[in-house]
Amino acid sequence: MKVELRHSSSESAQTIALERMADDACAFEAIIDDRLIPVDIESNDSGGGRMRIGGRVHRYHVLRRDNTLHVWVDGRTYQFERIQATARRAGAAGSAKSANQLAAPMPGTILKINGNAGDAFDAHAPIIVMESMKMEMSLSAPTNVVLTSVDCQVGQLVEMGLVLARLEPVADAE
Amino acid sequence: MFSKILIANRGEIAVRIMRTCQEMGIRCVAVYSDPDRRGMHVGAADEAYALDGVTSGETYLRQDKIIEIAKRCGADAIHPGFGFLSENASFAEACAKAGITFIGPKPDAIRSMGDKIIAKETLSKAGVPTVPGFTLEGDTASGDAVIKQLKKRCGEIGYPVLIKAAAGGGGKGMRVVNSEGEMSEALEAAQREANSAFGDSRVFVEKYLSKSRHVEIQVFGDTHGNVVHLFERECSIQRRHQKIVEESPSIALTPELRERMGAAAVAAAKAIGYVNAGTVEFMVDDVGEFYFLEVNTRLQVEHPVTELVTRRDLVKAQILVAAGEPLPFTQDDLRQEGCAMEVRIYAEDASRGFLPSTGTIGVYVEPVGPNIRVDSGIAAGSDVSVHYDPMLAKLIVWGRDRGEAIARMDRALREYVILGITTNIDFLRAVVTHPKHVAGEIHTRFLDENPIAMGNDDVPPDEAWIAGVLAAQSGGTRQTSRVGDESVEVGPWQTAGAWKAY
Numbered sequence: 309m310k311v312e313l314r315h316s317s318s319e320s321a322q323t324i325a326l327e328r329m330a331d332d333a334c335a336f337e338a339i340i341d342d343r344l345i346p347v348d349i350e351s352n353d354s355g356g357g358r359m360r361i362g363g364r365v366h367r368y369h370v371l372r373r374d375n376t377l378h379v380w381v382d383g384r385t386y387q388f389e390r391i392q393a394t395a396r397r398a399g400a401a402g403s404a405k406s407a408n409q410l411a412a413p414m415p416g417t418i419l420k421i422n423g424n425a426g427d428a429f430d431a432h433a434p435i436i437v438m439e440s441m442k443m444e445m446s447l448s449a450p451t452n453v454v455l456t457s458v459d460c461q462v463g464q465l466v467e468m469g470l471v472l473a474r475l476e477p478v479a480d481a482e
Numbered sequence: 483m484f485s486k487i488l489i490a491n492r493g494e495i496a497v498r499i500m501r502t503c504q505e506m507g508i509r510c511v512a513v514y515s516d517p518d519r520r521g522m523h524v525g526a527a528d529e530a531y532a533l534d535g536v537t538s539g540e541t542y543l544r545q546d547k548i549i550e551i552a553k554r555c556g557a558d559a560i561h562p563g564f565g566f567l568s569e570n571a572s573f574a575e576a577c578a579k580a581g582i583t584f585i586g587p588k589p590d591a592i593r594s595m596g597d598k599i600i601a602k603e604t605l606s607k608a609g610v611p612t613v614p615g616f617t618l619e620g621d622t623a624s625g626d627a628v629i630k631q632l633k634k635r636c637g638e639i640g641y642p643v644l645i646k647a648a649a650g651g652g653g654k655g656m657r658v659v660n661s662e663g664e665m666s667e668a669l670e671a672a673q674r675e676a677n678s679a680f681g682d683s684r685v686f687v688e689k690y691l692s693k694s695r696h697v698e699i700q701v702f703g704d705t706h707g708n709v710v711h712l713f714e715r716e717c718s719i720q721r722r723h724q725k726i727v728e729e730s731p732s733i734a735l736t737p738e739l740r741e742r743m744g745a746a747a748v749a750a751a752k753a754i755g756y757v758n759a760g761t762v763e764f765m766v767d768d769v770g771e772f773y774f775l776e777v778n779t780r781l782q783v784e785h786p787v788t789e790l791v792t793r794r795d796l797v798k799a800q801i802l803v804a805a806g807e808p809l810p811f812t813q814d815d816l817r818q819e820g821c822a823m824e825v826r827i828y829a830e831d832a833s834r835g836f837l838p839s840t841g842t843i844g845v846y847v848e849p850v851g852p853n854i855r856v857d858s859g860i861a862a863g864s865d866v867s868v869h870y871d872p873m874l875a876k877l878i879v880w881g882r883d884r885g886e887a888i889a890r891m892d893r894a895l896r897e898y899v900i901l902g903i904t905t906n907i908d909f910l911r912a913v914v915t916h917p918k919h920v921a922g923e924i925h926t927r928f929l930d931e932n933p934i935a936m937g938n939d940d941v942p943p944d945e946a947w948i949a950g951v952l953a954a955q956s957g958g959t960r961q962t963s964r965v966g967d968e969s970v971e972v973g974p975w976q977t978a979g980a981w982k983a984y
Binding site: 309311313315317318320322324326338340345347349351354355356359361366368369370371372373377378379380381382383384385386388390413414415416419420434437439440441443444445465468 | 654667671674675678722833834835837838839840844845847868869870871872895896897899901902907908911939940941942943944945946947948949950951952953954955956957
């Protein structure tokens with residue numbers, strides 16, 4: 309089978325082909341970047357196992373959550389996204405946002421909102437204070453901004469990624 | 483001796499306390515919130531009862547509900563663990579009133595030491611050296627007049643200063659102030675956090691000893707007048723005043739300094755008639771002077787470090803002492819052998835500013851081998867919710883010496899698998915193996931001065947891409963929990979379907 313993956317933190321992408329050899333339950337051939345890599349894979353019943361590539365043994369564990377793939381190999385964790393034809397188109401359109409809004413970086417409770425729509429904030433000034441797991445954190449203005457709308461309330465429990473406020477950057481006076 | 487103990491806590495500490503109860507032939511009772519209905523501590527108990535509610539305030543902090551359950555199920559004692567009601571004097575009193583033994587110090591000691599301001603005054607009078615500082619007048623000090631007063635007095639003792647919650651603990655309600663300009667915001671944040679965590683917004687100010695070490699002494703008293711210390715733990719590696727790595731012995735202590743600090747801690751405990759387990763925290767500066775910080779009137783998160791170097795079960799000693807028995811050891815019985823080190827596994831993303839990470843754990847494999855201990859409150863299928871502390875587990879190792887302990891910790895962290903949520907395991911490995919940490923050049927600002935670059939920005943190796951394909955092929959709902967090579971119990975709510983490559 310052939311899969312296209314994107315590694316989340318390095319943003320590198322690869323198409324990997326992995327085929328089982330006909331004569332052996334453990335023997336596979338992977339093709340990464342036009343390189344043919346023979347690999348022996350022994351999986352156990354619990355989503356992990358070991359693979360051997362040219363004599364080197366690697367231990368692994370995997371977990372899939374929809375298109376998000378969590379991988380542990382030899383003590384390091386990696387997160388991949390599976391790129392599918394439909395997702396590829398949607399991804400390009402979805403990324404050009406976020407500069408004009410304040411989104412919750414984690415799930416939590418809104419503790420404080422330092423102003424109303426129309427108020428101006430200097431760069432780095434805290435606009436919203438939220439709490440998660442009993443720790444506080446401030447969401448600050450990315451640049452000099454005017455608050456165009458507040459979309460949350462003090463005391464509200466918010467999910468990660470929820471837009472809490474909308475902003476409009478203000479051009480520098482100079 | 484008690485026949486049944488209710489553990490008024492959750493997660494790894496509840497599980498750890500239950501282990502000792504079961505070894506002592508004492509039945510243990512779990513209480514749980516709605517999100518913890520399938521929690522590890524519920525499965526580890528002999529009996530479990532619902533607290534009906536979601537937040538800490540609705541559940542683990544509800545004295546009335548907990549005491550009611552204890553009475554109903556016939557528990558003769560309550561162990562509070564740490565956090566929640568562990569340092570709540572009125573809860574200890576309410577237990578006594580209900581005829582239930584509170585496993586911990588007397589309410590008076592909790593109250594006086596829980597108020598960091600009174601604690602400092604008390605120990606100062608007992609001759610223990612303290613950090614220069616002052617207290618803000620008024621209960622919920624705010625407003626321009628207070629800020630003005632604050633700035634004037636901080637100017638006198640010199641920046642940086644530390645604002646601390648009078649009721650504080652666990653780094654909550656604590657803010658470093660480097661200059662006058664940061665004062666208003668830091669004060670407000672500290673008060674708000676203190677109020678949210680402890681329901682008490684009073685704060686005080688101390689000179690911030692920036693390059694010092696955090697060294698604490700474990701003390702233990704019984705109702706027969708015996709007080710001993712179980713040596714030190716060094717907890718200098720902290721982030722936002724939360725301890726991340728703890729060890730014993732501290733390489734900063736000479737035998738002579740250890741003796742002096744131990745004696746000061748025992749004197750402090752005796753001055754307040756201390757009974758049960760407690761910890762006297764000190765800062766140790768670069769010339770070997772030590773200053774009292776606070777007394778923690780409970781079992782500490784990092785108590786396993788002491789258990790491994792002394793080979794004593796502190797929870798067992800707590801239970802014996804609470805039952806009125808003398809301490810199971812004298813000062814002369816106690817030895818500090820080898821080196822123990824602990825790291826705290828948190829659900830947080832070090833590459834994204836340590837944001838808490840929530841979700842369901844999919845794969846969970848603990849490290850195994852000689853001299854490795856895992857105190858965990860999670861398994862595959864566990865939900866890590868936004869409602870409670872992000873600490874998931876503690877990994878503790880023992881080595882003949884510090885070098886062996888570090889090598890073992892590195893290996894154990896490399897074996898520790900948690901998939902489904904982001905944890906600080908990679909970060910901990912980077913800290914523990916940092917050349918300056920290995921050399922023992924540590925202090926409370928270690929992480930500020932030695933920023934650990936996290937990000938994993940390198941292109942993954944071939945084996946990771948191949949595992950990625952295996953992941954893409956796998957079922958999306960499977961949960962796996964393993965300790966080393968042995969599968970452990972997987973709850974009935976999980977679909978434990980096996981999967982093989984092709």
